[in-house]
Amino acid sequence: MTETSALVLFSGGQDSTVCLAWALERYDRVETIGYAYGQRHEIELTQRPSIRTALVGMRPSWQERLGEDHVLELGTLGQISETSLTRDVAFEMTAAGLPNTFVPGRNLLFFTYAAALAYRRGIRTLIGGMCETDFSGYPDCRNATLQTLGKALALGMDAPFAIETPLMWIDKAGTWELAHKLGGGALVQLIVEATHTCYLGDRETQYAWGIGCGTCPACDLRAKGWEEWHKGQT
Numbered sequence: 001m002t003e004t005s006a007l008v009l010f011s012g013g014q015d016s017t018v019c020l021a022w023a024l025e026r027y028d029r030v031e032t033i034g035y036a037y038g039q040r041h042e043i044e045l046t047q048r049p050s051i052r053t054a055l056v057g058m059r060p061s062w063q064e065r066l067g068e069d070h071v072l073e074l075g076t077l078g079q080i081s082e083t084s085l086t087r088d089v090a091f092e093m094t095a096a097g098l099p100n101t102f103v104p105g106r107n108l109l110f111f112t113y114a115a116a117l118a119y120r121r122g123i124r125t126l127i128g129g130m131c132e133t134d135f136s137g138y139p140d141c142r143n144a145t146l147q148t149l150g151k152a153l154a155l156g157m158d159a160p161f162a163i164e165t166p167l168m169w170i171d172k173a174g175t176w177e178l179a180h181k182l183g184g185g186a187l188v189q190l191i192v193e194a195t196h197t198c199y200l201g202d203r204e205t206q207y208a209w210g211i212g213c214g215t216c217p218a219c220d221l222r223a224k225g226w227e228e229w230h231k232g233q234t
């Protein structure tokens with residue numbers, strides 16, 4: 001039997017933590033990759049090691065499967081994009097109808113770097129938490145974009161690369177539900193306490209759904225999903 005392996009784009013946020021649990025359930029060997037690009041919510045990067053440790057403490061099989069973590073510096077991304085994720089400017093919609101948190105083509109770069117690293121590590125499956133349902137229309141989160149990118153990577157590296165996006169068609173309530181299915185109350189609790197989603201990097205204010213400012217678009221989405229998921233449970 002050949003060993004299956006995957007590289008998970010792991011930012012330390014809610015979505016990528018659920019993706020990591022999903023991958024640990026399915027692949028024999030799972031590695032993680034994160035990027036430092038001067039994001040305002042860089043706090044999420046500092047949460048990564050403790051989330052990895054807590055996750056594998058939940059199941060012995062996950063412990064056996066989790067491999068190395070990689071962090072790449074992508075400071076150039078901060079240089080070429082002037083958005084509210086990397087600069088101290090207010091959140092607003094741009095003329096193109098996109099929130100100004102949009103870093104143009106960010107996920108294309110993330111997956112391309114991930115593929116280059118995965119190539120050398122003998123990994124051919126890349127996993128990311130992008131979602132077409134919730135992500136404010138970011139064009140680099142769309143299924144068509146990522147499936148096409150997967151094909152381009154496979155051609156460009158002459159290797160059978162595939163991109164998997166387990167959250168593509170579910171909303172934030174569905175993401176909480178998937179977390180519960182994968183790791184029960186313990187995983188839901190870990191996500192509430194340790195994962196960071198807030199664009200402003202607020203780690204002070206505690207809500208039922210997690211820690212954050214409570215008003216930025218990311219907090220808003222996470223809070224609404226939590227409420228919906230709870231309604232569905234009762």
Ligand code: ZN
Binds near residue numbers: 199200213214217219
């Ligand atoms: Zn926030």
